[in-house]
Amino acid sequence: MKLSRAIPLVGLAAAGATAAQAETITVATVNNNDMVIMQSLTDAFEQSHPDISLDWVVLEENVLRQRLTTDIATGGGQFDVMTIGTYEVPIWAERDWLAPLDDLPADYRVDDLLKSVRDGLSDDDGTLHALPFYAESSMLYYRKDLFDDAGIEMPEQPTWEQVRDWAGQLHDPDNETYGICLRGKPGWGENMAFVSTLVNTFGGRWFDMDWQPQIDSPAWQEAIGFYVDLLNDYGPPGASSNGFNENLALFSRGNCAMWVDATSAAGKLYNPDESTVADQLGFAPAPVAKTPKGSHWLWSWALAIPASSDSKDAAREFIAWATSQEYVDLVGEREGWTSVPPGTRVSTYENPNYQEAAPFADFVLNAIQGADPKDSTLEPNPYVGVQFVGIPEFQSIGTQVGQMVASALTGETSVEQALQAAQRATQRTMERAGYFD
Template sequence: MTTLTRALLGATALCTAAGLAAAQDDSVTLTIATVNNGDMIRMQGLTGDFNEQHPNIELEWVTLEENVLRQRVTQDVATSGGQFDVMTIGTYEVPIWGEQGWLVPLEGMPEDWNPEDFLPSIADGLSVDGTLYAAPFYGESSMVMYRTDLMEEAGLEMPEEPTWADIEDAAAAMTDKDNEIYGICLRGKPGWGENMAFLTAMSNSFGARWFNEDWQPQFDSEAWNETFTTYLDLMNNYGPPGAASNGFNENLALFQQGKCGMWIDATVAASFVTNPDESQVADSVGFALAPNKDGVEKKGNWLWAWSLGIPSGTDAEDAAKTFIAWATGRGYTELVAETEGWANVPPGTRTSLYENEEYLAAAPFAETTLQSIEAADPTNPTVDPVPYTGVQFVAIPEFQGIGTAVGQALSAALAGQTDAEQALEQAQQITTREMTRAGYIQ
């Protein structure tokens, strides 16, 4: 699709949406808060296309590291600070904030935006009572990304559905610390959306849970002990130095440099580790589903979407909807395909993408990504019943603070400042105290 065609389509769509067309009458500046992930950086580089279609809407970007972004947008939306007109937020925040009236419902969008095309599990996680309160820019689960060349050298073959025992065997076989090759890279940076996203999803695959049905914390359970000791054993024996400081971006860089035998993380990373312009191992990457403990039916994969939402009270609502329609519409997907190749389009949001033969041919990770997304069940995340929804988070307002504090306690054990038993005891104490203060525990 040419730039001219996209402009014509955009103009036609706006003509059918009177509310959005009003945004074109006067110049307006949108301040957009976003995360410093690769897909978001790419979007900023392609906004010349948006500027051509909408010359009266100026875009100002505030690009932040993930933990900082979460803090800034949460503070701003909760206090009606008005710093941002569009926020990059996730599957955790959207339903909570939407229900509290902090976000603008995405109604009156252009007809060709086609929200019915969004993957059901992704759309459901961004909706309140069937109404979308944010639009998914990309959706993800998690999976195993591994060096096929190192597996072959070790005489091993990665199962399509590995267990944690398989992962440990592969990590041991691929580790060559003398040559700075580490068998496995996992998140260690503290944060509810950093190390705790990984560890919570991992804990599900060991049969652990954050809370029992009476909201009693469960970090003193055998399942959590087995989860965390397995994680520490993997990282201490086969992981890179300084892992307690590594989050998504740091591990992505290590994998692209050929220093990780395996990396278990977001499916969205697949296009970056297989891009020969960015990855030194692009032609030697394989994919498998997230692991489970042998005999446990749940896998350690999560469900997430980085999405664009509009804070209530913005004075640029129509322009913000115009931008979101552009950034999350099929036209943007085609723009990325035209400029960067089909393998690099934002994944995990639209059903039509996984029916597109050009994409499927260009993206060897597409099938595993979709399978992982569809397998994640936020309403039934672990083996035993729980009173909450969410796979790698607990969908209550208090979780941001609790999850970050617990993440700091567990990261300290990875850094060697405490041991596993002390870290889990601290996590239990922190969570019990805060849940009691919040009234969940009587």
């Protein structure tokens, strides 16, 4: 009897020892839908990797960026996996803040990653420093039922003048339907991601070839004036508080006639379990004004390992799993094929299940491949990036300018005053950083 009692006790002790040996890695990510799905699949990862457990830190986009930048710049070591983007990766890799990912297993199939996305996450030697979780461009979403009722036909390439006209026709605030929803929440990756593409297509740029800021130029004045008037006339109340997630919620509830934002929203909007307008969703290229250059962005949310992590091998196991084709298949089977992370792998777009479920698939792929970070403005510029400027100073510059643009949107200042203040602030930052002799 004593022996028989001892057997389960030994088994429990062994199980406890195994659990105690599991290495915990801390994953910091943004509260976007695709990442929420990733977190929900923790059990699937931990069951296939019993020696690794996941601890999640899920934050709003602006907060995430602040926390991660502070931690990695100081070598804090709070996180083993960081969700960062096409902007941070080359800058942080150059400073040796990220672990290189040059030893991935053969079955990861690096060559299956879309070249434009892979290049954006690699150094000049082609070494990856982050793996793409999903990638996106931008596009125009619209409600086909409202367009049909108004007799509006969407052209192959809409213009911003047309969008303003349509917004005026479809704006019905008494019934909580607004002509257009756009990002207004300040932040270099929030309102300025959209605003930069608007400025691009209006013929503007952030800097000239001598790194002189161009924020008070006629093109910026015209673009921001257009944006402020459009949202104030035909946007939802409190637009200055709306970022990607807030507008996604508005559109999916049927409150927006149009929305220009990330292609990554298409999967959720086409999912009838997530969207009341799934059966009435139309899409078109991001609108253009004076030039098509830079009218739609190129971005990838990627998973990287900070050099300060003490659990790099376990972190590498996780990010390889979360960005693999096997993960895409897992999401497709569990969540539905419209919910898989888009924009990263050729095999996703060759998958008949995805092609059948996602009528937007080829459109999104073409938008991602058609965005050119090295030729994004009508006049020449010295930087790489469509909706951002690929220099370390841009994070603070973009956030500061974003706050000034938001102040013009709320009417606290005029467009002219906001852009003059933004010009002066950016000029000071560039001078201090040594861009001028």
